[in-house]
Amino acid sequence: MRLKDPRxxxxxxxxxxxxxxxxxxxxALANITQSYYPRxxxxxxxxxxxxxxxxxxxxxxxxxxxxIGIGYGVLGGFGQYMxxxxxxxxxxxxxxxxxxxxxxxxENYYSKNGVGKLLSYVMNDVKNVRDAISQGIxxxxxxxxxxxxxxxxxxxxxxxxxxxxxxxxxMLAIPWTVIYFGPKIRERSKKVQESLxxxxxxxxxxFGGIRVTxxxxxxxxxxxxxxxxxxxxxxxxxxxxxxSSLFQAxxxxxxxxxxxxxxxxxxxxxxQKQITLGNFVSLTLYLxxxxxxxxxxxxxxxxxxxxxxxxxxxNKLLAIAPEIQEAAxxxxxxxxxxxxxxxxxxxxxxxxxxxxxxxxDLYIPPGKTxxxxxxxxSGKTTLVKLLLRIYDPPAGTIKIGDTDIRDATxxxxxxxxxYVPQDGFLFSTTIRDNIAFYDRQTEFAHVEKASKQxxxxxxxxxxxxxxxxxxxxxxxxxxxxxxxxxxxxxxxIKNAPVxxxxxxxxxxxxxxxxxxxxxxxxxxxxxTTIIIAxxxxxLKHADEIIVLDEGTIVQRGTHAQLLAEDGLYASLYSIxxxxxxxxxxx
Ligand SMILES: Nc1ncnc2c1ncn2[C@@H]1O[C@H](COP(=O)(O)OP(=O)(O)O)[C@@H](O)[C@H]1O
Ligand SMILES: [Mg+2]
Numbered sequence: 086m087r088l089k090d091p092r093x094x095x096x097x098x099x100x101x102x103x104x105x106x107x108x109x110x111x112x113a114l115a116n117i118t119q120s121y122y123p124r125x126x127x128x129x130x131x132x133x134x135x136x137x138x139x140x141x142x143x144x145x146x147x148x149x150x151x152x153i154g155i156g157y158g159v160l161g162g163f164g165q166y167m168x169x170x171x172x173x174x175x176x177x178x179x180x181x182x183x184x185x186x187x188x189x190x191x192e193n194y195y196s197k198n199g200v201g202k203l204l205s206y207v208m209n210d211v212k213n214v215r216d217a218i219s220q221g222i223x224x225x226x227x228x229x230x231x232x233x234x235x236x237x238x239x240x241x242x243x244x245x246x247x248x249x250x251x252x253x254x255x256m257l258a259i260p261w262t263v264i265y266f267g268p269k270i271r272e273r274s275k276k277v278q279e280s281l282x283x284x285x286x287x288x289x290x291x292f293g294g295i296r297v298t299x300x301x302x303x304x305x306x307x308x309x310x311x312x313x314x315x316x317x318x319x320x321x322x323x324x325x326x327x328x329s330s331l332f333q334a335x336x337x338x339x340x341x342x343x344x345x346x347x348x349x350x351x352x353x354x355x356x357q358k359q360i361t362l363g364n365f366v367s368l369t370l371y372l373x374x375x376x377x378x379x380x381x382x383x384x385x386x387x388x389x390x391x392x393x394x395x396x397x398x399x400n401k402l403l404a405i406a407p408e409i410q411e412a413a414x415x416x417x418x419x420x421x422x423x424x425x426x427x428x429x430x431x432x433x434x435x436x437x438x439x440x441x442x443x444x445x446d447l448y449i450p451p452g453k454t455x456x457x458x459x460x461x462x463s464g465k466t467t468l469v470k471l472l473l474r475i476y477d478p479p480a481g482t483i484k485i486g487d488t489d490i491r492d493a494t495x496x497x498x499x500x501x502x503x504y505v506p507q508d509g510f511l512f513s514t515t516i517r518d519n520i521a522f523y524d525r526q527t528e529f530a531h532v533e534k535a536s537k538q539x540x541x542x543x544x545x546x547x548x549x550x551x552x553x554x555x556x557x558x559x560x561x562x563x564x565x566x567x568x569x570x571x572x573x574x575x576x577x578i579k580n581a582p583v584x585x586x587x588x589x590x591x592x593x594x595x596x597x598x599x600x601x602x603x604x605x606x607x608x609x610x611x612x613t614t615i616i617i618a619x620x621x622x623x624l625k626h627a628d629e630i631i632v633l634d635e636g637t638i639v640q641r642g643t644h645a646q647l648l649a650e651d652g653l654y655a656s657l658y659s660i661x662x663x664x665x666x667x668x669x670x671x
Pocket of ligand 1: 436461462465467
């Protein structure tokens, strides 16, 4: 696995920096506006004290406070909206990028990594990172600007500096408290969750085995064991409660400490006429205003810490370079009218010890049909995977026309080869969309025609919604043979220069199989077709048939030639014929 250098988040923010700047500017302005509010109330107090209450004073201050409220609401709201929006866009952008990336990763990667794990990356990790940037930018801007503007406002007021310092000092412990306790509380609550899970498991086990327990009279042992798990929960829960109570108490205490100092010292100074009553009022309001921002800074730091692991996982995933790489000089391939030449092909799977294919030499002239037969594990599917470059064949071993498939663009190669695997995957959507999978815009007439060729048309029109019938969880379930024929139709509709059927009629009955094969012969005249089958009846019409055994070609020729030889083919034939005769009661 090669690593490139992805910087998902930095790239994203860089590409959209002006949005973020605008959002940050709005939030900053909102907070600066808001920080005027204690000052206004302070002035109001002073005016009341000096001039007494009057309608004009009330009106004047009401209007100012209204303006501050609206300014804060509009600017802050807009800024926050922008940031949330950017966060959602990031989520969308990253998921898309991940999905695109997944489609480039080879089969080899998937066979080593579970799909569930990848899904969890896509869902949870991306969400974690999105939350962290949205909240991070939002709260950091909010808090920092609020704290800074409150402090500036305090310094600009006539409140003495030493009073400000003494009052603010205890509050500086707030972010540290959050950073210290946050992860610890999370850790403990995780432990509680885990021990609850253990208890559930243990309880299930007990109920499940209650008869056995009774029979062997081991109730006391079991009771003791269950008691231990319950004790474990209690212990963990008490620890959690202790920790979070301490935390819950400490934060308001620090805030209160500041307030107490401001009231005691500020009150004393007011009485001494060293500061005005208005100063005193605004000081206490200023202090209240920075408690939450200080706490939020702590929260942001914790969230960032947590999401860093997620971001690292995503970046690492994106850094995995696909194993199948397009050549730098890759050219589009033209498969129409081109023969397929395989020469000296020997292939071993990346982690396997034995060769899956050995010394394969083969030529399929344009427009001809090749049949491949052989036991399970003889290498039939491997040959197809190499043709499609799902795995890379050694250089020079597979050519279409004069082009080594390793020099062709992947899109042109895969677009020109229709491939119908044994158990083609059907999606939870309508039958029509499943058949027209490669191009949803395909005309209905084509879908219908393909379904007729695949002998599935008669089944489909009996379904409640015909071609619009949904498959999968929220729809109907098809039988094995119907599934195969639906994916066959998907292969036919592509009408590619090369069509490969990999055991695609194995679950279809003999009569239907014959009809399908006949349709292929008529419908694909002049186009190359490769038919892999277990049953000789499916490929006896082929221009050439090869018999694979343990990765090598052991026999080749037409049906008639192979029957005349004393070999695997003839013995398979006699077994299958006997089976048919037996089934038909002859
Ligand atoms: N992804 C893989 N990694 C390692 N070995 C594989 C892989 N796929 C198939 N094989 C092995 O390669 C051999 C040929 O398999 P395959 O081509 O699927 O056979 P067939 O299609 O004829 O049943 C088998 O021995 C199989 O175990
Ligand atoms: Mg196979």
